[in-house]
Amino acid sequence: MTSPVAEPILRVGELVKHYGAGRGNVVHAVDGVSLSIGPGEVLGLVGESGSGKSTVGKCILRLTEPTSGTVSLVGRDITHLSRRALRPLRRDVHIVFQDPYSSLNPRFTIGQIVAEPLRRHRIARGGEAARQVTAMLERVGLGAETLSRFPHELSGGQRQRVSLARALILEPKLVVADEPVSALDVSVQASVLNLITDLQRDMGFSCLFITHDLSVVEFLADRIAVMYLGRIVETGPTAEIFAxxxxxxxxxxxxxxxxxxxxxxxxxxxxxxxxxxxxxxxxxxxxxxxxxxxxxxxxxxxxxxxxxxxxxxxxxxxxxxxxxxxxxxxxxxxxxxx
Structure with a gap:
C-alpha cells in the first residue's frame, strides 16, 4: 500500500508582484513564481540581488499584497483573506528579517520583544509568559540576564538570536528566513547557521531560506529554487543541483x-x-x-x-x-x- 503524500505546508501558485513606478512604468519584481514546501522541509531561494527573492517572502506573509497568484498555507488559500481573518493564521508563519537591529523595537526589552507574540495571540501572560520566554531564550543560546536588556546592548549575533526566539516562540509551521546571516560578521554566521539547523531539526518547522550565498543553502537546504529577474529558472534537490x-x-x-x-x-x-x-x-x-x-x-x-x-x-x-x-x-x- 502506498503511503499518502503529505499536504505541503506552503504552496505558491503563479505569484506576481508588480510595482507602479510613475509615468505608466511598472517594476516586474516577481513574475509567475510557483513553489511548494513540505512538512519539515527547508527550501533555499537563491539568486542575485534584485531577483525578487525577498518580495516573494513578503508576499507569502502578506506583508506585501501580491498583484495576482495564490498563496496557500496548510491547504488554506490565504491570498485574499482580510486582516482579521488572517490574524489567527499568523501563528503558523513567522519571519526572520535580514537586519536584526531595525527589526527589533528599540523601546522594548528583550523579554518584551520575545513575549509580544504570546501577548498578541493571547496565549500566555504574566508568569507563564515569562517562563516560556526564558526557556526560548535559553534554547537559542541566551541567558535569563538578557531579559531586561535592550537591543542596542546586544551584539549583532545576539540580536539575531532574539529574532529567532521571537519567531519560534509560538512554534510556527513555517519560518521565512530572509538573508538572516548576511548582516552578521563572518565569524558569527557559522554559529547562527548551526543554531538554525539544530532548531529546525528539533522543532520540525518548514523553512523558506532566502539567500544569495550558495554555500549557506548547500549546508542548510533540502531543495533549492534559483531565481533570476523575477522568475524561477531551476529547482530541485540540493545535492542534485550542486552535482x-x-x-x-x-x-x-x-x-x-x-x-x-x-x-x-x-x-x-x-x-x-x-x-x-x-x-x-x-x-x-x-x-x-x-x-x-x-x-x-x-x-x-x-x-x-x-x-x-x-x-x-x-x-x-x-x-x-x-x-x-x-x-x-x-x-x-x-x-x-x-
Missing amino acids: APRHPYTQALLSAAPVPDPVKQRRRRRVVLSGEVPSPLDPPPGCRFHTRCPVAVDRCRTEVPELRDLRLGDHPVACHLVTTDHVPDATATATAGE
Whole structure:
C-alpha cells in the first residue's frame, strides 16, 4: 500500500508582484513564481540581488499584497483573506528579517520583544509568559540576564538570536528566513547557521531560506529554487543541483562560488557573465537570461521558457535547450582558474 503524500505546508501558485513606478512604468519584481514546501522541509531561494527573492517572502506573509497568484498555507488559500481573518493564521508563519537591529523595537526589552507574540495571540501572560520566554531564550543560546536588556546592548549575533526566539516562540509551521546571516560578521554566521539547523531539526518547522550565498543553502537546504529577474529558472534537490546544474544561470552561479580547496578552485571552469542584470522596469522578451547567456539561441530571445521537469525527476528547469537527451554546458567556453 502506498503511503499518502503529505499536504505541503506552503504552496505558491503563479505569484506576481508588480510595482507602479510613475509615468505608466511598472517594476516586474516577481513574475509567475510557483513553489511548494513540505512538512519539515527547508527550501533555499537563491539568486542575485534584485531577483525578487525577498518580495516573494513578503508576499507569502502578506506583508506585501501580491498583484495576482495564490498563496496557500496548510491547504488554506490565504491570498485574499482580510486582516482579521488572517490574524489567527499568523501563528503558523513567522519571519526572520535580514537586519536584526531595525527589526527589533528599540523601546522594548528583550523579554518584551520575545513575549509580544504570546501577548498578541493571547496565549500566555504574566508568569507563564515569562517562563516560556526564558526557556526560548535559553534554547537559542541566551541567558535569563538578557531579559531586561535592550537591543542596542546586544551584539549583532545576539540580536539575531532574539529574532529567532521571537519567531519560534509560538512554534510556527513555517519560518521565512530572509538573508538572516548576511548582516552578521563572518565569524558569527557559522554559529547562527548551526543554531538554525539544530532548531529546525528539533522543532520540525518548514523553512523558506532566502539567500544569495550558495554555500549557506548547500549546508542548510533540502531543495533549492534559483531565481533570476523575477522568475524561477531551476529547482530541485540540493545535492542534485550542486552535482549537475542544468540551467546556464545556475551553472554560472555555481562556477563563481568559492571552494575551500585552492587546487580545485584553480581547476574550476569559471563562467563570467557579460553585461548587467536587465532592469525589472523593462525585462527582456523571451528568456530573461538570454542577454547574458553564453549559449542562447534565437528561440531564447522571443519565447518564454516554461519550468518543465521533462521526466528527469524532481528537477524542473526553465530552458529551451534542456531536453531529456541534452543539457547545455555554459562552462564549455569558460577558462579554468578565471
